[in-house]
Amino acid sequence: MFDAVFSFWLQHAPVLSVLLPVFTAVALLLLGDGSQQVAGGGHGDSRQRWARRLAMASVFLGLLMAIGLVVQASSGELLVYQLGEWPAPFGIVMVLDRLSGLMVLLTYVVAVPVLWYATGGWDTRGRHFHALFQFQLMGLCGAFMTGDLFNLFVFFEVLLIASYVLLVHGQGRERFRMGIHYVVLNLSASGLFLIGLAMVYSVTGTLNMADVGLQVAQLKGDNAWLAQAAALVLLAVFGLKAALVPLYFWLPGTYAAASAPVAALFAIMTKVGVYSIIRTHWVIFGVGAGESALAVADWLLPLALTTSALGVLGALAAHSMSRLVAYLTVSSVGTLLACVGLFTTDTLSAALYYMLHSTIVIAGLFLLVELMAAQRGQALDKLRPALAVREPVLLGLMLLFGAASAAGLPPLPGFLGKLMILESSAGLPAQAWVWTVVLCVGFFTIVGLARAGVVLFWHVQPEPDEAQSNSGSSPKLLSAVWAFMALTLAMAVLASPIKRYTDDTATQLADTAAYAQAVLGLAPGQPSTSTRPYDGARQSVPAPAADSAAAPETPAKETR
Template sequence: MPDVILSFWLQHAPVLSVLLPSFTAMGLLLLGDFGGMSGLGGGHDNPRVRWRRRLSLASVLLGAVMAAGLVWRADSGELLVYPLGEWPAPFGIVLVLDRLSGLMVLLTYLVAAPALWYATGGWDARGRHFHAIFHFQLMGLCGAFLTGDLFNLFVFFEVLLISSYVLLLHGLGRDRLRTGFHYVVLNLAGSGLFLIGLAMLYAVTGTLNMVDMGQRVAQLTGDSAHIAGAAALVLLVVFGLKAALVPLSFWLPGTYASASAPVAALFAIMTKVGVYSIIRTHWGIFGADAGEASLVAQSWLLPMALTTSVLGVLGALASHTMGRLVAYLTVSSVGTILAGVGLFTPETLSAALYYTLHSTIVIAGLFLLVELMAAQRGEALDKLRPAVAVREPVLLGLMMIFGAASAAGLPPLPGFLGKLMVLQSSAGLAAQPWVWTVVLLAGFFSIIGLARAGVIVFWHVQPDASEPGAASGSSLKLLSAAWAFMAITVALAVMASPVKRYTDAAAHQLADKAAYANAVLGEQGGAQAVTTRPYDGSRGAAPAGKEVK
């Protein structure tokens, strides 16, 4: 029986990663969501609540195991193509598992598991159907990372966005309603632009399969090439809005700061969907070998990325609440990531992927830590002004120091390693002075902003311990979720070498378009695996050659 299960999973791994959260969400809806709970920590004696939480957590843990299996399988160099309905590409819809998609699915679950565990401390009780919507969001995220079709990327975008609308408003509140309205309107506008970009590309290529489109774009000339280039810039606007790329980042600080802590932690992966989509389109379709449309976004992407990093850290310095500070650090980290992407070399892309892992985990953990501190500061909550002393200054202070050092990029934590990789990979390139200046200054000002917050929270205190919230410490469950993010951060530093080898191979695999074309567009009767020649660690172009199994 175990062999049968393993064989079944190996054959259907990509689609199972999408179906698991989908079926879990539907099961949770059938289970119902009643109990009338309110407040953190409430409802633990309700059997229906306990089963709902157990099913939700079990599904996320199983999904994390499956995601680790995806990375293990992708690390062999396989390009696993899963044709839905047995319809071959480019006519049918395919899911594609490679090193990059496997890595992003695993990152999704590394964020989702601690965030959901934190939510079961009581946040899931402040509104209806939290767990079902949470899993629909996971379905959209996994589908977006695994799809090989641009239209279905749009479909999964809509699934995760609709889920995020509900999660953002979970628990209600004036700030959530106000920022939620802006968030919905902006994303609806982005969805409209997405369809316009897809229509323009379909008009000149006749396909929406990413690999097939990449081949056809390279053959376009004249007006058709110009239309394709314009469509690429439209998609850059769409994905830049999702990633919070300047000047499209104005929505993020208020939105993330107003969301509940576990939702904000999960949203840390949302901006990476935009980053991932930029990589897929502007590396895979409009890369260096796209003919007249080659690197159409290069002159825009790098300057916008560097500006995003600068404005993000300046926003963190000017923030008056800890939630907004962390949200602005999210914007700044996106700028650093896209700077590596925008340099368009495998080495800088690899460094950007490593930094993506670090920044997502650290930002998610900081959102949880902010609420843990705010809950002990009385009426001040997360406002950066003098308030009552927190109940656990040593414990929360050490956690704050660790989170600040990680976010700012101090050695030997992975933030330092990720930024060092970005700096090293950009050495010798024309943009090196700009990249080095922005990355180093962003790190320096991040330290100042986080140190300022720490001084206000832990040193500028009022001698009044009678306010609500100052009399009790954090529960072990809530603390353990934040500790989980800290543990993952440490693991990224300890395992930096194998993780970097993986991101190196992922970046070079993306450049091996012949293997993608052979896997996706070849004749398939089921899932087909194509193995690229292992990356030998040398700089330069991706290794040529492939072995078809």
Template sequence: MFDVISAFWLQHAPVLSVLLPVFTAVALLLIGDPAGAGGSEASSRQRWGRRLAMASVLLGLFMAINLVRHASGGELLVYQLGEWPAPFGIVLVLDRLSALMVLLTYLVAVPVLWYATGGWDTRGRHFHALFQFQLMGLCGAFLTGDLFNLFVFFEVLLIASYVLLVHGQGRERFRMGVHYVVLNLAASGLFLIGLALVYAVTGTLNMTDVALRVGQLTGDSAVLARAAALVLLVVFGLKAALVPLYFWLPGTYASASAPVAALFAIMTKVGVYSIIRVHWGIFGADAGEAAFAAEAWLLPLALTTSVLGVLGALAAHSMGRLVAYLTVSSVGTIMAGVGLYSIETLSASLYYTLHSTVVIAGLFLLVELMAAQRGDALDKLRPAAAVREPVLLGLMMIFGAASAAGLPPLPGFLGKLMILESSSGLPAQAWVWAVVLTVGFFTIVGLARAGVIVFWHVQPDEGTGNSSSGSSVKLLSAVWAFMALTLAMAVLASPVKRYTDAAATQLADQAAYARAVLGVTDGAPASTTRPYDGARVPAAAPTPAGATPGTEETR
């Protein structure tokens, strides 16, 4: 019985990772929102809604761990929806990179949702259902093997984020929410233009099929392909908050509620992931005349983003904005490794992605805990009432600052060291080293400035607000969970680095993707053209002896 269940789960693992949050969200909507009831019924709805939401994310975390365990063997698991073969049908592709990002999503989601159940989920309607729809969009974006469905999952997660951003209401949230919606709608329109250009020159939107066809383009078609690559870079650069498209992020993240801002820490990584997929997997070394279309832009933008992000953190007038600017700076550091276009630097960037996402999410929650004890000043960086738990919160602040700045032996230090070491001998080594080291120093300065103001510049006559009570163990435990994850990344740095090395190597092996997704063995496109009507029909897709259709071992 166990073998049957295990085989069923393995066969349908990619789609189950997307369907789990969808079914949970529908169930939560059927239970109803506590705000729509009164008395004991509202209490019952709240209790069952929280239980169901937490059970779902815990199950999702368990599934994500198993996805990583399966992907670590090197097997590409391809799920064909409706059993339509690629590139004609929709496919989900599980590889090392997508499995890692799904796991990261749930590692952030579990403590964030636990924190939200401490009271934030009652400050607006349908928080838990929207949270699940956000997870559905994130998992789908990481698992899809099709560019158009990447757009679809982008829209799903963005629509959920629009409502989550204004959760709890407030004038500032609505003001920033309008900016956020308008910018992302413009980006969505540009996304469709980029997809139209890709389809115009390749006749397909399946990522693997596009990668094969782009390498055969010449002349004007190759020029259009490069234009499409740059259009998509603009779209994903906006999502990832690259210069000059980062200006929306600091105000938006700083105005969101603490658990929403912490969840949004993974949102910028969707943009980073998409840049890696498109500009490594499609417009990489095998793209012929369109190869490395973004190479001249990516590294300079990344280094500039890192510098401007840390300068914004130094100038921030609130702790929320400070952490938001550190989010921007961390994206720049990640993209510096991606923009160097080597497997070693990409692996280092993936490791640093894990670290930065976990640390930033934890800092957003910690900022809210400190703000709740500072009276009327909240998270403003000005003298205010003393916090009730200066030792506990101070130590947590020191740990978060040390990790964000990259002090040894924490994973921030290891991640930056990996980026510096992997860039040795490359033409841009001097720029990368100068920026990474300088940004790390000023990150320490910015966080130290915030700590001095919060814990040393105390005014006893400041309004008390919420400062009369300490933080609950429930809220603190969510931050402790992120701290524990940070320590685990340092302890397990060697196996994690081996995994990211393998993920970067696998991503560069386009022949393996062609075999697994399209059944192509000779590097030719997966479809041929019928002379009488132009309709494409799938070519033969041989399956290696002893292998399951739709999968292929990467050797």
């Protein structure tokens, strides 16, 4: 029985990672929403308890499945799932490689403690929180698994629609105000996304990522110029999602206005933009893309370094802890994309390790900020003198740990990640710029968080008209933050195997020919089967012979 279940899961693993949150969300909607009746008890209270149990069971199962995906991907085998048994590039495919498996695992590693924290009471402050949370996970997993640019757009829209509602969860004037900005900007980006996809399709005749990469490499003349323009359009779209300068201005206010568990979940949202930039500009417009190779190289590195610098300056100027952490999110994205923009496998590997660390630390800090704010009276998380927190030692040590992690102090994984970045960029033309920005950002991160800690724990000035908090933090809420701290320590302990995995991931991403062979089922040297325009004329490229005995160099498994 177990063998049959495992075999079924292994065969359908890519699509099951998307279907699990979908089925859970539908079940939660059918169960009904009891959040509005919890205060009065009765059936509403019962429905809310069952909703929590079902949602938590789903994310735990998703975490186990994600671990299985990483184990499967670590063998180097690409698992290609053809929906409807339509072969690529004509049908929709989902592809499990080392990068997609890693990103799905990161999603659930963040989701489990965040949802546990939300069940402490945040899920009762609005309707259908758990269903929306599951739809968000569906969009995230789908974006990481899809092998098609148009379906990347579709999953982007799914996760964004869920995020629109989650952002205003709990209501409040500031959330609605920032929600309007967030929706308008993302709808504009979605329109631009479609324009970029239309430009890609006009010169390649396909939107399958592997096939687009093959076709772009053969473009010349005006078609190559149009492909380069499409690359820049897509960089603008994904740059807005990732909060890249000059498109980062929406993030600090939006994340600061969101509730703590939503902001913590949103820590993975910017990484969807980073992932899309990696997938697009390594697989499609990478070094083997002919005249369109590295079309964004002249833009990505300087913009990323500027993002990192401006992010930490924003953290220094922040007047609240939530905005400070939001600006640190921007700064970490800049550091990540700077490594991506160097276009070497060593820097990409360092970026992936640092991405794991920064996402976990930022998510934990958002939860910790609310725990501190709840004990400061009306000041909340504002950086000004206020009531003394009830647990200064516990919360102070937790903030110290988070600050050391974010700043990159040894022996924590932030230090290891930045050391990898410095080592991988040594000897490159941009070494001086990268080293200067990374080291200065680390120093100013320490300064910003130390300033915040002094205000929160030393500038204590109780006001007579404010009542002292009667109790400390809930053990349930604290346990979610402890989980992120434990994950941070685990990254330090397991740094060597994680680094080997990211090294293999970067090497696999650089081998675009093997990716195309695995996804399209081509033998080395065989042409694609798509129809594309070439030098102004449409040509139908012949399909590979049906009796061809040649096999791809990279092992691949096709499932349906």
